[in-house]
Amino acid sequence: MIGYLFAYLSACRPCESRDPYPVLSQSAAAYESRLCGRHSASKTRVIALMMALAGTTQRFVFSTVVLLTTLPAFATEIPPAERRSDYEFMSAQTRAMQDDDSANPGMLSVLDGEALWNHRDGAADKSCTDCHSDARSSMKGVAARYPAYSPALGRPIDLEARINLCRTEHQKATPLKFESKELLGLTAYLALQSRGTPIDVASDARARPFIAAGRELFNRRMGQINMSCAQCHDDNWGQKLAGAPVPQGHPNGYPLYRLEWQSLGSLQRRLRNCMSGMRAEPYAYGAPENVDLELYLMSRAQGLKMEAPAVRP
Amino acid sequence: MTARTLINVPAKAKRGEIIEIKTLIAHPMETGFRVGLNGALIARDIITTFVCRYNGEEIFRADFSPAIAANPFLTFFTVATATGTIEFQWTGDDGFSATESAPITVE
Numbered sequence: 001m002i003g004y005l006f007a008y009l010s011a012c013r014p015c016e017s018r019d020p021y022p023v024l025s026q027s028a029a030a031y032e033s034r035l036c037g038r039h040s041a042s043k044t045r046v047i048a049l050m051m052a053l054a055g056t057t058q059r060f061v062f063s064t065v066v067l068l069t070t071l072p073a074f075a076t077e078i079p080p081a082e083r084r085s086d087y088e089f090m091s092a093q094t095r096a097m098q099d100d101d102s103a104n105p106g107m108l109s110v111l112d113g114e115a116l117w118n119h120r121d122g123a124a125d126k127s128c129t130d131c132h133s134d135a136r137s138s139m140k141g142v143a144a145r146y147p148a149y150s151p152a153l154g155r156p157i158d159l160e161a162r163i164n165l166c167r168t169e170h171q172k173a174t175p176l177k178f179e180s181k182e183l184l185g186l187t188a189y190l191a192l193q194s195r196g197t198p199i200d201v202a203s204d205a206r207a208r209p210f211i212a213a214g215r216e217l218f219n220r221r222m223g224q225i226n227m228s229c230a231q232c233h234d235d236n237w238g239q240k241l242a243g244a245p246v247p248q249g250h251p252n253g254y255p256l257y258r259l260e261w262q263s264l265g266s267l268q269r270r271l272r273n274c275m276s277g278m279r280a281e282p283y284a285y286g287a288p289e290n291v292d293l294e295l296y297l298m299s300r301a302q303g304l305k306m307e308a309p310a311v312r313p
Numbered sequence: 314m315t316a317r318t319l320i321n322v323p324a325k326a327k328r329g330e331i332i333e334i335k336t337l338i339a340h341p342m343e344t345g346f347r348v349g350l351n352g353a354l355i356a357r358d359i360i361t362t363f364v365c366r367y368n369g370e371e372i373f374r375a376d377f378s379p380a381i382a383a384n385p386f387l388t389f390f391t392v393a394t395a396t397g398t399i400e401f402q403w404t405g406d407d408g409f410s411a412t413e414s415a416p417i418t419v420e
Contacts, residue, residue, distance in 0.1 A: 100335075102321035105384040108339040111317045262342075262383035 077234060077300070078248060085304055086247035089238070090313065094259070098311035106188060106257040106309025109181070109264045113189025116182055122173025128186075131170060135193055143187075143194040144306050147295040149206045155288060156210050156295050159187050160266060178285035184264045187255050191308030198305055199252055201298040214296025217289060223280025229293075244313070250301040251294065253310025264309060267294050315411055316340055320401065322415040326393035334365070334373075335388045336401055338411060344379040360385060360405035368397040377405075393419045 087095060097103050117128045117135055132138045147156040150165075157165070163186050164175035176183035203211060218229045232241070233249035240246070254267040261269075268290045272282035283289040321335035338360070345357025357379060365373040373389050400414045 100321075102319045102335050102337060103386055103388075105337060105339075105386070107319055108317045108337065108384060111319075259382075 078237070080303065083250070083301065083304060084248060085252055085307065086250055086312065087253070087307060087310065089245040089247040090311075094311055094313055098253075098307070104257065104309065104311055106255070106264055106311065109185045109188040109255070109257075110192050110309060112181060112185030113187070116186050117189055122167065122171035124170060124172040126171050128166070131166075135189065139190050139193040141194050141197045141200075143191040143308065144197040144199050145201055147201065147291055147298065149202065149204075149210075156207060156291055158267075158291050158294050159190060160268070161286065161291070163187065163190070179266060179269055184255050184266065187266065188264060188309045191255060191306065194306040195308065196305050198303045199298055199301050201295065201302065203299055203302075207295065207299075210292050211296050211299050213289075214292035214294070214299075217293050218296055218300075223275065223278035225278045225280075227278045229274065249297070250304055251297040252301055252304045253307045253312065255308060256310040256312050258312050260313065267297070316403070316409075318401070318411060318413045320413050320415050322399055322417055323393075324416070325418045325420065328393060328395075328419050330393045331390050332393050332417075333388060333390055334399065335386070336363075336365075336413075337384065337386045338403055339384055340403075340405070340409075342377075342379070342381055342383045342385065346379065356406075358406045358409075360403050360409065362404045363387060364402045365389070365391075366400045366402075367391060368395060369400075393417065395419055 087098065090098075101107050114135075120127045120130075128135070143159055146162065147158040148162075149155070150157045150162075160178065160183055163183065167173045167175055176186070201207070221228045229249065232246050236246050237248040238246065251267050254270070255264050257264050258270075268285055271290055271293055272285070275282040317339040319335075319337040321333075323332050326332050340360050341358060342360065343355055343358040345355070345359075347355050349355050359379055359381070360377045363373075363375040363377065363385075364371060372391050375387060377385065396417065396419045398414050398416055400412065403409070403411045
């Protein structure tokens with residue numbers, strides 16, 4: 001079976017663009033339907049296309065993408081036995097950084113979160129501890145079950161939204177902003193309490209339509225590059241893209257410290273990052289589409305152990 | 314709020330043993346070369362010096378540059394000579410200063 005080859009002349013990884021809306025100066029209309037299939041060798045085609053993509057920092061850098069592909073009709077989901085945490089695709093050095101709590105910079109945010117957990121706030125002058133007591137016991141395994149269905153809202157909410165609901169309803173405080181030091185700290189502190197717990201999101205009748213919506217988004221082509229999440233993370237995981245391994249894209253380490261970001265970031269930040277890399281307009285922080293995607297990703301990673309706060313390149 | 318730090322020093326060591334010390338501190342390490350959304354240069358804000366003292370005696374020093382990433386992580390080695398305290402001090406732009414210490418028992 002002929003594999004496939006990405007020959008990139010400049011840094012144009014779909015997931016890595018920092019420029020939110022770069023200009024595509026030449027049509028990429030020739031882009032074929034599916035890039036490649038891991039499990040089918042039935043039909044082999046050669047697609048060669050030239051795309052001018054605005055690079056990460058350089059403008060109008062021409063990059064050549066040569067694809068030798070086999071084309072199945074649809075992507076197949078990763079079988080449960082082959083599901084692997086993105087941790088396993090990292091270098092030994094980055095893994096060592098994640099494994100050592102005194103070297104993992106995500107633990108600095110955990111310290112922030114721990115302080116906030118015990119800090120009284122809002123008109124009610126309550127701290128998280130006042131209701132939930134010690135997070136180390138009360139919050140054990142909670143993050144592994146989020147996003148979870150909220151009967152009050154009639155849809156799933158993620159951990160960040162849950163924290164903000166507690167703030168507005170019980171603490172009578174203002175909601176924390178997405179990617180603020182405070183919200184990341186609290187999320188990291190909660191997620192840490194589920195370290196080692198297998199992901200266990202509900203897939204009951206209430207959650208199912210939202211998981212389906214997330215799956216549809218995951219497989220939907222979007223943006224000027226006209227790619228879907230599945231084309232990398234279902235079809236081509238384990239292959240290389242611009243020298244870096246393509247992981248399966250599991251959400252079991254969030255919030256995580258990304259060396260490229262030089263900070264902790266939420267899963268929604270990661271999703272928006274991938275979307276802008278595909279030259280699609282990212283959904284706003286807290287948008288239902290993002291939460292559906294988060295929920296689908298968690299259900300897709302069902303059984304994988306939580307490892308937040310993880311470290312990723 | 315003072316900067317968060319994470320220190321890893323072995324609690325116990327044998328006399329003459331080579332021990333590894335790890336330090337991590339939360340700091341943005343703003344380079345001074347970036348521009349903000351308004352086009353104006355963002356002022357440099359980095360840690361400039363790190364000093365480690367073992368029972369008051371300086372055993373390690375590092376000068377930082379703008380090229381060093383946020384949340385600097387330093388690891389170095391020393392010889393365990395006596396029971397006491399290992400002190401860490403970071404100083405930087407805008408009057409930034411953080412100190413931390415860790416006890417060590419040498420047998």
